[in-house]
Amino acid sequence: MSTTDEGSRQREREDRATRGAAVAFLVAIGAAIGLFVVYLSGGQTQLEGVLLFAAFGGVGVGLGIWAKVLLREPELVEDRPPLHSSPEERAEFVKVYGGATGTPTPRRRFLVRLLVGAGTSLGLALLLPFRSLGPGPENELFTTSWSDGEHLVTTEGERIRATDIVTDQIVTVFPESATTPEQRADSQAVLIGLRADRMALPEGSPATVENLVAYSKICTHAGCPVGLYRAAVGELLCPCHQSTFDVNEGARVRSGPAGRPLPQLPLGTDDEGLLIALGDFEGPVGPAFWNMTDRPGGDA
Amino acid sequence: MTSPVDALARWFDERLRLASPSSKYLRKAFPSHWTFLLGEIAMFSLVVLLFTGTFLALFYTPDSRTLIYDGPYAPLQGTEVSAAFDSTMRLSFEVRAGLVMRQIHHWAALVFVGAIVLHMLRVFFTGAFRKPRELNWVIGIVLLLLALGAGFTGYSLPDDLLSGTGLRIAYSVLLSIPLLGPLLGFITLGGEFPGTDVLGRLHLMHVLLIPAGLVAMLTAHLVILFRQRHTQKPGPGRTERNVVGEPLFPTQAMVSLSLFAFVIAVLSLLGGLFEINPVWLYGPYEPFAVFAPAQPDWYIGWLEGLLRLWPAWEFTLFGITIPEPFLPGVVIPGMLFTLIGAWPWIEQRYITKDDAEHHLLQRIRDVPQRAAVGATGVTFALVIFVAGSNDVLAADWGVSLNALTNVFRASAVFLPLLAGLATYRIADRLNSRPSSPTPESQAAPP
Numbered sequence: 069m070s071t072t073d074e075g076s077r078q079r080e081r082e083d084r085a086t087r088g089a090a091v092a093f094l095v096a097i098g099a100a101i102g103l104f105v106v107y108l109s110g111g112q113t114q115l116e117g118v119l120l121f122a123a124f125g126g127v128g129v130g131l132g133i134w135a136k137v138l139l140r141e142p143e144l145v146e147d148r149p150p151l152h153s154s155p156e157e158r159a160e161f162v163k164v165y166g167g168a169t170g171t172p173t174p175r176r177r178f179l180v181r182l183l184v185g186a187g188t189s190l191g192l193a194l195l196l197p198f199r200s201l202g203p204g205p206e207n208e209l210f211t212t213s214w215s216d217g218e219h220l221v222t223t224e225g226e227r228i229r230a231t232d233i234v235t236d237q238i239v240t241v242f243p244e245s246a247t248t249p250e251q252r253a254d255s256q257a258v259l260i261g262l263r264a265d266r267m268a269l270p271e272g273s274p275a276t277v278e279n280l281v282a283y284s285k286i287c288t289h290a291g292c293p294v295g296l297y298r299a300a301v302g303e304l305l306c307p308c309h310q311s312t313f314d315v316n317e318g319a320r321v322r323s324g325p326a327g328r329p330l331p332q333l334p335l336g337t338d339d340e341g342l343l344i345a346l347g348d349f350e351g352p353v354g355p356a357f358w359n360m361t362d363r364p365g366g367d368a
Numbered sequence: 369m370t371s372p373v374d375a376l377a378r379w380f381d382e383r384l385r386l387a388s389p390s391s392k393y394l395r396k397a398f399p400s401h402w403t404f405l406l407g408e409i410a411m412f413s414l415v416v417l418l419f420t421g422t423f424l425a426l427f428y429t430p431d432s433r434t435l436i437y438d439g440p441y442a443p444l445q446g447t448e449v450s451a452a453f454d455s456t457m458r459l460s461f462e463v464r465a466g467l468v469m470r471q472i473h474h475w476a477a478l479v480f481v482g483a484i485v486l487h488m489l490r491v492f493f494t495g496a497f498r499k500p501r502e503l504n505w506v507i508g509i510v511l512l513l514l515a516l517g518a519g520f521t522g523y524s525l526p527d528d529l530l531s532g533t534g535l536r537i538a539y540s541v542l543l544s545i546p547l548l549g550p551l552l553g554f555i556t557l558g559g560e561f562p563g564t565d566v567l568g569r570l571h572l573m574h575v576l577l578i579p580a581g582l583v584a585m586l587t588a589h590l591v592i593l594f595r596q597r598h599t600q601k602p603g604p605g606r607t608e609r610n611v612v613g614e615p616l617f618p619t620q621a622m623v624s625l626s627l628f629a630f631v632i633a634v635l636s637l638l639g640g641l642f643e644i645n646p647v648w649l650y651g652p653y654e655p656f657a658v659f660a661p662a663q664p665d666w667y668i669g670w671l672e673g674l675l676r677l678w679p680a681w682e683f684t685l686f687g688i689t690i691p692e693p694f695l696p697g698v699v700i701p702g703m704l705f706t707l708i709g710a711w712p713w714i715e716q717r718y719i720t721k722d723d724a725e726h727h728l729l730q731r732i733r734d735v736p737q738r739a740a741v742g743a744t745g746v747t748f749a750l751v752i753f754v755a756g757s758n759d760v761l762a763a764d765w766g767v768s769l770n771a772l773t774n775v776f777r778a779s780a781v782f783l784p785l786l787a788g789l790a791t792y793r794i795a796d797r798l799n800s801r802p803s804s805p806t807p808e809s810q811a812a813p814p
Contacts, residue, residue, distance in 0.1 A: 111464040117640005128629030135622035144397035205550035253655035290540040307660035327682025355540035356691035
């Protein structure tokens with residue numbers, strides 16, 4: 069094979085590459101014009117995506133061909149000097165700036181310690197403003213808006229007659245007085261018509277009205293609303309991490325990661341047969357926290 | 369007559385003396401291998417995120433005050449929604465090119481984290497983190513954590529039902545921290561859940577603090593890379609004392625630009641054709657509403673799976689309740705990231721006992737213990753990631769959710785161990801074959 073042969077083949081290769089890159093850049097220009105047209109005529113998400121793909125893809129192909137075929141740079145071989153300094157450079161540095169090797173004088177040690185102390189205490193003091201970001205938890209995690217005599221209402225705010233709830237029915241309820249998102253968020257509960265023959269609430273459970281029970285709707289695991297009710301098996305299922313609660317047995321945990329039952333709401337009726345709460349939930353609702361078994365505020 | 373470019377170059381050179389350092393730095397050798405491009409894909413995704421994100425921020429309102437939606441999306445007309453949700457709806461349906469930008473942004477986030485993880489795996493399994501690159505390994509972990517933070521704060525912003533549920537879970541995990549949890553939870557939200565301040569705070573983190581951290585850390589990552597020069601695969605003419613590759617300018621620079629264009633092209637196609645995070649289908653967030661199946665973006669999936677699989681262990685220690693989510697939500701992830709970050713030192717101290725500088729990459733099999741630990745970790749991550757969809761899988765396969773969860777629990781313990789042991793055996797056997805000489809990378813440099 070002669071060198072002229074190789075040379076002409078190389079030229080041919082470069083010509084072809086040039087044509088390829090040119091076509092790619094032309095596609096990019098065409099797609100960019102297309103983007104103008106699409107945007108000015110009102111926009112269309114799918115077309116915008118495809119045209120952007122064609123425009124940037126064209127540029128990418130063109131540059132790729134250019135780099136790989138036309139820019140035939142020879143491979144470089146570079147020396148890699150060691151990353152550390154030479155002993156002479158280190159010695160020079162220590163001579164000029166003093167090293168950590170020399171024994172510090174007692175005076176310097178004393179001052180350095182005080183400086184560290186100043187830095188630490190000041191650092192802690194500078195964290196304080198973050199405390200302004202919100203109120204402390206106080207009693208908020210222990211209480212909800214339920215109290216004795218509070219009417220149960222639906223998401224639409226309508227009071228509920230005990231006789232309106234049929235067996236296997238489930239309704240999300242709130243205290244009538246809860247209006248802010250915060251109040252509604254921690255007071256949300258589910259009212260369920262249990263099958264009387266299956267009810268087996270534990271000893272000492274809060275009061276119920278006939279076969280009606282109400283549990284906090286906030287999962288005791290990670291706080292999702294326990295939104296899925298499987299009446300056939302008498303269980304509430306949390307869609308987030310799949311804890312299940314047995315509604316016939318005081319919302320005891322059947323399976324999943326939840327650590328304790330859903331708190332139950334003591335139920336009663338007023339003179340007109342409308343459902344009311346007889347007090348707040350027995351314990352804190354929702355996910356656990358470190359001091360949840362303390363009851364601050366002299367609640368006992 | 370000089371060309372305008374030459375004239376401009378001369379103008380700058382006469383003021384900054386650029387020619388001599390440029391010719392030195394622009395000719396740096398850049399070893400090429402396709403796996404070296406994973407980090408670049410992550411970086412280019414970040415650039416796309418910064419640009420599309422700036423556009424989105426021009427339209428987004430971080431405000432949880434409610435109003436009545438009256439936009440063109442009929443199913444939600446007349447619904448009470450937050451101003452944040454409303455602005456996301458307007459961006460998606462009324463702002464021209466808004467939806468494509470939003471979807472490119474979301475896809476870019478998924479690709480960003482994915483490219484970081486693959487890049488990390490490449491660096492791990494080839495031993496590229498060894499001395500002198502331990503620092504860049506740790507910076508890489510910080511970048512990954514920032515990317516996860518950026519992702520979570522970002523997808524929480526639209527205030528839709530899915531992201532609100534995610535926020536509720538994150539708040540519960542925060543609440544689970546002993547002694548500090550309730551206070552941290554309250555000052556994060558500005559009060560009891562759901563609070564009124566959280567969107568503004570998430571927004572500030574998402575558009576300012578986290579991106580600033582990402583850019584700062586990425587800069588440090590690149591400066592250190594530049595200073596230490598690239599690693600290279602062993603091969604003819606390649607030693608611990610040289611770098612063989614394409615010149616940075618012009619070849620590698622043009623390859624990188626081409627890759628940049630491809631990354632934008634692919635993200636645009638995804639954003640244009642593949643619907644992602646359709647908040648209009650989820651609806652606005654209501655604390656008492658939820659839908660199933662509820663699943664986060666993929667890079668949070670492993671945490672979600674861990675929360676699903678962890679047994680209901682809630683106990684009292686010295687009068688302090690240790691909430692169930694504390695271990696799977698705080699302690700285990702913290703330990704995992706600490707272990708990954710400390711790996712270069714653990715390996716150096718307990719396995720290789722090798723204190724020399726290394727620039728030649730290893731094969732996976734070269735350090736069987738490392739390969740085994742890596743396989744264990746990857747298998748564990750995959751199992752808990754898949755377990756994050758246990759409800760969907762149980763429904764699809766028509767099996768009991770409980771039974772499936774127990775299978776996943778056993779798998780999360782035993783499969784990683786099996787994978788680790790198998791990897792160790794295979795690597796060990798490959799190494800002991802006479803046809804497999806120890807590569808140059810194993811030889812300590814003089």
